[in-house]
Amino acid sequence: MQDRAWVATRKGLFELRRRGARWELAGTSFLGEPVSMLLPPQDGSARLFAALNLGHFGVKLHGSDDAGQTWQELAVPAYPPQPEGEPVAGVAWKLVQIWSMAAADGVLWAGTLPGGLFRSGDAGASWQLVESLWNQPGRAHWFGGGYDVPGIHSICVHPQRADELLVGISCGGAWASRDAGATWTISSHGMRAAYMPPDQSGDPNIQDPHLIARCRAAPDVFWCQHHNGIFRSVDNAASWHEITSAPDTSFGFAVAAHPNDPQTAWFAPAIADERRVPVQAALAVHRTRDGGRSFESLRGGLPQRDCYDLIYRHGLAVDADGEALLMGSTTGNLWASDDAGESWSLVAANLPPIAALRFG
Amino acid sequence: MARIVFTQQLRRFTETPQVDAPAATLRAALEAAFAVNPRLRGYVLDDQDHLRANVVAFVDGRRCQDRVRLDDALRPDSEVHVMQALSGG
Numbered sequence: 001m002q003d004r005a006w007v008a009t010r011k012g013l014f015e016l017r018r019r020g021a022r023w024e025l026a027g028t029s030f031l032g033e034p035v036s037m038l039l040p041p042q043d044g045s046a047r048l049f050a051a052l053n054l055g056h057f058g059v060k061l062h063g064s065d066d067a068g069q070t071w072q073e074l075a076v077p078a079y080p081p082q083p084e085g086e087p088v089a090g091v092a093w094k095l096v097q098i099w100s101m102a103a104a105d106g107v108l109w110a111g112t113l114p115g116g117l118f119r120s121g122d123a124g125a126s127w128q129l130v131e132s133l134w135n136q137p138g139r140a141h142w143f144g145g146g147y148d149v150p151g152i153h154s155i156c157v158h159p160q161r162a163d164e165l166l167v168g169i170s171c172g173g174a175w176a177s178r179d180a181g182a183t184w185t186i187s188s189h190g191m192r193a194a195y196m197p198p199d200q201s202g203d204p205n206i207q208d209p210h211l212i213a214r215c216r217a218a219p220d221v222f223w224c225q226h227h228n229g230i231f232r233s234v235d236n237a238a239s240w241h242e243i244t245s246a247p248d249t250s251f252g253f254a255v256a257a258h259p260n261d262p263q264t265a266w267f268a269p270a271i272a273d274e275r276r277v278p279v280q281a282a283l284a285v286h287r288t289r290d291g292g293r294s295f296e297s298l299r300g301g302l303p304q305r306d307c308y309d310l311i312y313r314h315g316l317a318v319d320a321d322g323e324a325l326l327m328g329s330t331t332g333n334l335w336a337s338d339d340a341g342e343s344w345s346l347v348a349a350n351l352p353p354i355a356a357l358r359f360g
Numbered sequence: 361m362a363r364i365v366f367t368q369q370l371r372r373f374t375e376t377p378q379v380d381a382p383a384a385t386l387r388a389a390l391e392a393a394f395a396v397n398p399r400l401r402g403y404v405l406d407d408q409d410h411l412r413a414n415v416v417a418f419v420d421g422r423r424c425q426d427r428v429r430l431d432d433a434l435r436p437d438s439e440v441h442v443m444q445a446l447s448g449g
Binding site: 054055056057058060073076078079080081082092093094095 | 369370373374399402403404406407408410412414415444445
């Protein structure tokens with residue numbers, strides 16, 4: 001099991017360390033500053049990344065080569081000059097937030113609000129907007145989901161073929177590239193948007209995937225927690241099918257894909273859509289182990305009364321073995337499981353609102 | 361020489377030199393400060409080189425007129441204060 005994890009919150013970045021059977025808070029960085037995303041060391045690099053969203057002074061990116069002991073400010077993705085009369089109404093070419101990060105084969109990716117994907121080939125020293133996606137005519141039809149502007153929250157790089165990646169956009173569907181971002185194909189056919197007029201509900205370009213997760217061992221398998229349902233693809237996102245067997249509700253934000261078992265995934269359900277609290281004020285994690293045909297509602301160790309915690313889309317993580325999970329809420333509660341979600345223990349109850357957590 | 365002063369709040373993040381510059385406009389004064397500390401630019405201006413939504417600049421006690429052009433005229437003895445706007449707090 002992995003013995004370190006990171007928690008990005010409204011008031012700083014926290015390091016978690018496993019001590020025996022328990023997780024403990026082991027360090028704090030950027031106390032008081034909103035941390036919107038983090039990327040643990042991976043891909044043979046020792047560098048840890050933290051994306052800040054300062055209230056007044058904009059988005060910043062910091063890197064640490066010593067596990068958070070010291071940090072250096074890196075370049076931040078920047079949008080090019082906005083052309084006069086640029087046709088997408090209401091979307092200024094200004095970085096609002098770094099919402100997702102991934103690294104593979106020496107390339108660092110950052111997904112942002114208002115919808116731009118950025119690439120760095122030098123560990124964050126410089127960034128380039130992936131103009132092939134940004135200039136897709138379909139971008140004119142994207143819109144905000146949860147924020148005023150569209151945003152890329154999911155970056156799923158193929159574990160063996162680093163040039164192959166899929167991004168999830170609220171609300172712009174899923175887009176895939178097989179050539180390191182040179183060209184893109186809309187890849188959310190089969191998703192359904194209940195919030196659109198009926199004749200547009202199947203349009204792949206306006207779907208609101210809240211999060212998309214890929215199975216590492218079977219990378220043709222994707223899971224999607226969508227705004228109005230759960231969807232799965234088994235053909236490398238060529239098509240998606242809806243899963244309707246989740247108990248109580250299929251609304252939520254987070255999904256974690258088992259790294260080794262393409263039949264298993266975890267979800268953090270909530271009442272749709274205008275309330276966004278646990279069903280009957282009792283927190284559960286939904287797990288399927290048969291590809292979505294059935295679900296278990298796992299509640300051991302989770303509060304079963306008077307609970308109004310919401311799990312944001314990056315607030316549920318599974319480790320590299322598929323046994324340990326972490327889950328953090330908007331209320332600042334953090335839970336851990338070492339048995340694939342069967343039982344949970346409270347790690348901390350008074351953290352700031354949790355935006356993201358990751359092992360590594 | 362116009363003087364440009366940055367809010368102490370910025371010192372948590374980067375150096376904020378007090379700069380005296382022969383600047384004729386607000387933007388020119390900001391550029392003089394950015395020349396001393398290039399990292400300061402991203403804290404004050406956004407991707408399009410507009411004043412950040414939650415940053416405010418005062419020229420001789422008066423809020424700047426155009427957050428895009430930043431073309432407020434400066435006198436030789438003008439004082440510019442760059443502050444955080446309470447709207448962002």
